Amino acid sequence: MQKYRTTAIFIVLNIAAIIAGIYLVITDPLFEGMMAYAAAFRIINENYADPINPEDLFQGSIENIESGLDPFTGYVPPRSYQYYEEESQGEFSGIGVEITVRDGLLTVVSPIPGSPADRAGLQAGDQVTMIGDIDASTLDPDEAVDLIRGQPGTSVELRIRRPGLKEQFNVKIERASVQISSVEYAGMVNSTGYIRLTNFALNSLNEMVTALESLKMMGMDGLVLDLRGNPGGFLEIAVAITGLFLPDEALIVSTGGRSFTEEFQLRNFFEGDYQDIPIVVLVNNGSASASEILSGALQDHDRAVIMGDTTFGKGLVQNISPLPQDGALRLTVSKYYLPSGRIIQKFSDMAWSENLVKTEPRAETVYRTTGGRKVYGGGGVVPDIIYDDEEPTLLESVLLVGGYYFDFGIEYLRKHGNQLSLPLEPEVLDSFKVYLDSRGLHVSGPIEQAFDDFMQEAKKINPGFSDKSAVSSIRSKISMIENESWEENKNTIMENLSITLSNLAYGETEIYEKYYLRYDPVVRAAISLLENRAEYRQILEPEG
Known part of the structure; x- marks a missing residue:
């Protein structure tokens, strides 16, 4: 009897918890807002004067989700998300060619070295007039890319007009998996190594290690690391690459935001094999996010001379979460701080900036590197040696x-x-x-x-x-x-x-x-x- 009484009490308590949970949900302002949105969506879909595509209506509304937030938060459409995933993975399936529109004609900018397009002999300046049986002049670049890309082993036929040749010609190219290298170049000038790193993708750490080992075997005793125009990428990859030049346990970056109860520190977890080599890091106003973590951390630890122009000033961390219908949401989740304690997010008079960094010191606040040098926050990483990128006339x-x-x-x-x-x-x-x-x-x-x-x-x-x-x-x-x-x-x-x-x-x-x-x-x-x-x-x- 006691057993059944206990079971009954347990059931009643669970029902009470469920009812309480439902009450909390339906009285939550977010839930109320979603109910209102769903009702408005249904009314528009059923009663608008002209027939509409519900998917287009949904995508149009979610694209405005960034309104009132920071400019880095927003909806990522399916095609853009697909390209982001491919770039992050360091490979895509296609023929490996960069194209643009010149004078209304689809034009090859350059084939990726070693790609199917390169092996097929495509050249910069070639004009694509047909893709299969479709007139290329009717396509925008994104539509053309969608037609040219495809599964490895399948083929695409292009009709090419080449400057200097009277006749057009066809070329059939078999698609393959095309690798996108983060290390665009690694080489030597006398005893100085040079590495050009274009982003921080999943393959970037392995490529950097391979490049550094190769240069070391060639007698490298100094390194120029070129991050100009590098827009960033994965935070974890930036931390790992920075660690190659720092001792074990060295602080690289700290992050903090609403989802964090306290500051979260990312430290080096190994002894860097290149922590003694002199380094010059090149940056400009196109160097952002993860590039600023690497250059800023090395500057704060007095491990490198930073040269070039002041960086972009993006001191915010985004997560990308997949959504139904193949899109994604890019959301700012935290701020990051360099080892000296500075945040390099550029300040603005806009509300989003004040909300995100209102508690942070302004750009004139002085911080100190490990060795005692002055550095500043609130406006990107300021190089030790300035080479201005002048505004074009x-x-x-x-x-x-x-x-x-x-x-x-x-x-x-x-x-x-x-x-x-x-x-x-x-x-x-x-x-x-x-x-x-x-x-x-x-x-x-x-x-x-x-x-x-x-x-x-x-x-x-x-x-x-x-x-x-x-x-x-x-x-x-x-x-x-x-x-x-x-x-x-x-x-x-x-x-x-x-x-x-x-x-x-x-x-x-x-x-x-x-x-x-x-x-x-x-x-x-x-x-x-x-x-x-x-x-x-x-x-x-x-x-x-």
């Missing part, structure tokens, strides 16, 4: 965005049998200017075009509008600006021409040996510093 922006370097490079190399001599002779710059004239861009064309547009609009408003003397004076000044603009930008234009032509002539790997290690001013400065150990050590000494 109007002319530079037009030349870059308009694809003029790329198009000229294709034409130039075709005329010269794909042969390139560096450094470029001044005649190449002259040829580029002639090319721009032939394309209707008379150096400061954007200014002149803007003035012409203004004149046309003025005549629409007032057909009788005319002031020949004023117009003549303005055009004369534009001509003066034209010549001054070209002269002021000559060096930058020549540098961009060198990079573009080298990329087209040599590919992504050989360009480092042919151009960057020889002519990149920041790389050359880093190598020079490592060759002058007294100057290197002096930079890492505490002030005063």
Whole structure:
């Protein structure tokens, strides 16, 4: 009898707990909001004037989930999430080619070295006119990528128009698993090693270890680690790579957020094999997140000289959670702190910034490295040696965005049998200017075009509008600006021409040996510093 009474009491208590749980759920503001959302969704789906796709309605509403939050939180559509997963894994299935749209034509930027596209002979500048039986001119780049990619072992047929050839030709390419390397290049200049790391993917640690071991076997006694343009990646991978250069138990980064009851510290868990080698880390305003953890931690431990431009300033950690219908949610879950205690998130006047970092000291707050040097928070990692990435001028922006370097490079190399001599002779710059004239861009064309547009609009408003003397004076000044603009930008234009032509002539790997290690001013400065150990050590000494 006692047994049944105990069982009855247990059942009653469980029912009471369930009822209490249901009550808490239905009175929870989040639950109430979801019920209201579901009701609104159903009413719109059933009663809107035109038929709608419920999936489109759902995706459109969830894409606005970041409203009022920080700009790094948001919905990741299925296609973008698929590309993210592939990049994170370091491989994808396809033919291995980067494409873009030039003058309305699907154009090959470059095949990945060793990929099926590379083996099939595709070249930069090739124009894809057909993908199978589909006219490529009707596709945007994402649609083209979807058609070109596919399962390993299957094939795709492309029709190619190649500059310099009269006839188009077909090429059938078998798809395969294409590896995406994080270490884009590793090599030596005398006794100085150089590694270009493009992101922090799952394969990045193994690639870094392999590259370092190879350079060590070649006699490396100093390292230039190039993180310029590296947008980040996995926090854990960044911590592990940083640990290669630090002693066991060294603090690398701390994280803290609402889901953490206390600060969570990530320390090195092994003795780094390269903790004694002198290092220069190259960064710029495209170096973000995990790149800032690596460069900031090495700076805080006085293990490296940081050189370049101030980094992006992203001191927030995101998790990506898969959602139904193949999308995902990217959510900011915490802030991270470098070993000195600084947070490098850039402050802004926007509400999201104030909410996330309102308790943090501003950029002028001084922190100290392990050796006592001054460092600052709240605005990215500030290099020890500054090489500013200057904002592009109007002319530079037009030349870059308009694809003029790329198009000229294709034409130039075709005329010269794909042969390139560096450094470029001044005649190449002259040829580029002639090319721009032939394309209707008379150096400061954007200014002149803007003035012409203004004149046309003025005549629409007032057909009788005319002031020949004023117009003549303005055009004369534009001509003066034209010549001054070209002269002021000559060096930058020549540098961009060198990079573009080298990329087209040599590919992504050989360009480092042919151009960057020889002519990149920041790389050359880093190598020079490592060759002058007294100057290197002096930079890492505490002030005063």
